[in-house]
Amino acid sequence: MRENKLYANVKKCVFCAPEIPVLGCYVSKTDVRADTEKISSICSWPTPRNQTELRQWLDLANYLHKYKFSQN
Template sequence: MRQFVQTYFDDIFVHSRASAGKTAVESHLGHLREVLLRMRENRLYANMNKCIFGAEEIPFLGCFLGKDGVRADPEKVCAIAQWPVSVSQKDLRKWLGLANYLHKYSAN
């Protein structure tokens, strides 16, 4: 199960690829079934309002995770592009903090 399940605090991520003659969707359904059965055996329950199934990418810690890697949240990119000119040291530090966070997602 550790091959297709990752956890972060109380979040569970199930990821799947096509293998052994099964499509990625078929593999994913099998993996989900296994995880949900294991949760049921241990009387653990998921909040269905917070669940995302079969997504190409998911939001996580201010970015998006997907099969192609990690990308910045477009809202954060838009926020930095529309940020007003800083007039105080405090405002400049806020902008620099966000810019520093987002720089790892930039090609240039």
């Protein structure tokens, strides 16, 4: 890392954690899953009333479709 001038801040490092939050999702040794708050927000989203609201819902659904959903 030092050859490429990259340095780790020990205060920000997480060691031996089963999963860590990264960019709005949780990364573990075996998989990447979406944040449960985002999943619950799309499940409780009100019915879109216009094109803008529909586009917002579709954008979030498209973002979340690539993650594994757990039934916790």
